[in-house]
Amino acid sequence: MEFVVSHLLTLILFIPSLAALAMLFLPREEVRLIRWVALIASLIPFFLSLWLWLRFDPSRQGFQFEELYDWYPAIHSSYHLGIDGISLTLVVLTTLLTSLGVLASFSITDRVKAYMILFLFLETGLLGVFMSLDLLLFFVFWEVGLVPMYFLINQWGSANRNYASLKFILYTMAGSLGLLLAIQLIGVVSGTFDLPLLFQRWTSLAGDARLLGLPVSTVKAIAFWAFVIAFAIKVPVWPFHTWLPDAHTEAPTAGSMILAGVLLKLGAYGFLRLVLPLYPVESRIYAGALAFLATMAIIFGALGAYGQDDFKRLVAYSSINHMGFVVLAIAAAAWAAGTPNAVIALNGAVLQMFNHGLSAAGMFFLVGVIYERTHTRDLNAYGGLFALLPAYGGILIFTAMASLGLPGLGGFISEFLVVRGAWPVFTLATALSMVGLLFTGVYVLKAIKKVLHGPLNERWSGHLKEINAREAVVIAPLMALSLVIGLWPAWILDVINRAVSMWF
């Protein structure tokens, strides 16, 4: 028991991988067994992370549940884990969405074993990013999560999966090259990859010192942009977003849930955990540019979503739109670090990450549900389905409203906080973003109208099955959490707020 308590993060991190390795030895034909083993293997870390939440003490400074072991001493990298309120929120989101994703994948029938194994490996990759307190370890998990996701898209995706998966991995890897180089540089200059140490050593490098024959400020600015581009591709921020619609659209349903729900958060988390603390000066200098890009992402993401006829692609573009608010908040906080506005904006950013995780995963799941029944994602092929599928229709409307940011649901709280925090800092960008919010309403309503309302497309009458119990179990927690946060956000904001206040 003592071991469990002191190694809680390690257990949460590696139980999925260990289970995946154990599953290698299950017979391929035992599909039901494999599914249930995978579900249980994803539920254990979920419940452990809930326990983590309960044991977490928001009022304590710094990181908690730290673990520190030698990993690669020759280059001063260690296995250093730890979480604060920001990462805790995302760890819980990840374990929740992975469990729901596994459950949603019960409808997969092709090579179930390989699929589930990859899905569990993916969870470890994602969690590792949120837990790492070592820059190299961060990069390790950052990069390694790409592999299972690549194969999930490439093997279980829809028609255009080869193109989409290759674009996804090459885009992300190419974006990470700069990050890789910058991390190496930081390691060489600082003699450590340990984040708490780097927060002091790397930031204290300043003044007239020279690195590699260049002034420190120049080197730092270049390294700053290397970080920013890597994370901006992942978020994604306009104009680095073009991999996203393809990858999200072609991925299998649960893959899209994780992509939108968790993978995009890695980029935003990178900004919060690394860019702002490691580059406070550069962040402030370039905050305006970042705010501009965020505004573009919000507006173009919404317009792009509106322009789609493919239901899944529409939802994919909506992620660009919503994640734009996270980046806007980060930009505002970078500019106004140390002020209440920064804290409010970042509260909004972290909560928006959580909320978007819920709503985007829900939306992708619902797209998957309707696709499994109709085998089309063409919005013009639906029509009037509310009459046939009232329960599904109700759920879809609810989830779409959560995504749109209807007051009373989670999205409203977080977007309000972002706008409230960013308004005094970047008034024009925030105002434009709110116009973008208007377009959000437009495309969400467009989707609802095309799918549920209007004249019934006779093609579907008679044989469409209503959402089943398993699918309801997948979507229910997402809806419930969205509602709870919308009505009473204090329980989660308390954790986030204290962490954000300590940092910024």
Added chain:
Amino acid sequence: MHFPILSVIIFTPLAAGLLILLLPAERKTEIRVIALAAAAVSLLLSIWVYASYQTAAGGYQFVERLPWLPALGISYYVGVDGISVPLMLMAGLVVLTGVMISWNIEDRPREFFSFLLILGTSVFGVFASLDLFQLFFFYELAVFPKYLMIVVWGWPKTREYGAMKLTLYLFIGSVVSLVGALAMYFAAGQHTFDMLALERAGYSTAFQRLWFPVVFFGFAVLGGIFPFHSWAPDGHVAAPTAVSMLLAGVEMKVGAFAALRVAIMLMPEGAQMWRWLILGLATINVVYGAWIAMIQTDFKYVIGFSSISHMGLVLIGFATLNHDGLVGSGMQMFSHGVMTALFFAVVGMVYDRAHTRDLTRLGGLYRKMPWAAIGFIIAGLVSMGMPFFSGFVAEFPIFMGMWQTAPAVALVAVLGVIITAAYILRVVGRVFFGELPAELAGVGDVTVLDKLAVAMLSVVMVALGVYPSLMVPLVESGVQHVLSLVGGA
């Protein structure tokens, strides 16, 4: 007198190879079993050496020394340090898996296995040599099995060409090195080929600057350095599978290792002067090799050129002459050896069954041979430098080494990483996924021994990637010695 473990590792394959030649050709089972047993003995003993090497003490251990030609100052002198111990292990692994995947060879198996084992003795011998003459002896011992195996068992279309090209290139390279080595012998004036003595010979700066490139580039031909690399892809492709594994996996490391041991360690001031040229050429290796791999249409050529790219990183690590770069190179030599052996093994498995290596005519083989596919994917991830695989823990320190001496090299060489990702994913997609062509419908799965070989090689790479400390302290202890010679520059 303790148990002569290194000699047993070195000479067991040779003895078994000669024994096999004495057997009647029909007794194929006995021949195979003897080959497997000899390779297994070498591997197990090299694991023993690996496990019992005293890292804290460092230096050369398991030393054996016997007079050989005392009149010329030549002795049989073997010993291993932190850099050669992993290479012994790697060679043992590749020889054994090479025997395993060649199990069903039908064309003159007696000679095949015999020559393969003699090749094994050659590489073990080089890695353990502490005598310069003896190093050349083992180095050249590889020539005849390499040549014969390519010519006799190689790919009919190019085997004469490939074998001739490879032999000439490597022969010229080694002759050039030999000339340099003789110059070193005479300049030292100590009447000895003992490399430990030569380390302390105190060659003049002018001498080192003059002779370093001769020795280094002579050996680096076998290491695949640009522009002397072109024997490698042709040779690898022409060779039968097990020989490709040994050539790319171990022989290229023999070249790099000899370049380090003889050129860099004995003439460190020369290395200081010429490192910029090495850095430049090796960077071309990395990026150009990857690019050429990208545009190949022959499955085996892709892997052949990928070796050029990865060996470039080894040589870059050497040329950094600093701790991180050298540690990375030590790791990369091991990692690349295992990885490329696995690559070529899988290419062979595919070719044996599909009878084509044309990437446009392959496809969908994952369902036919999942073990081979997964093995190839794991080797591919190593190749891409994916974290948690041995390639990452090897390449990352090399890049850190570059940052300390030549940041520009890091910025260029990193392009190799992304190109590698592109060609690996392309090949994986073409060969193992997508539509299964109709003519491949009858393709069968790989054998149990094949699976075992794939598993052995894969496990090593993952284990090392997850927990690099399994090997890094060992390599570090060897690197300390190199640094003490080059002055920690």
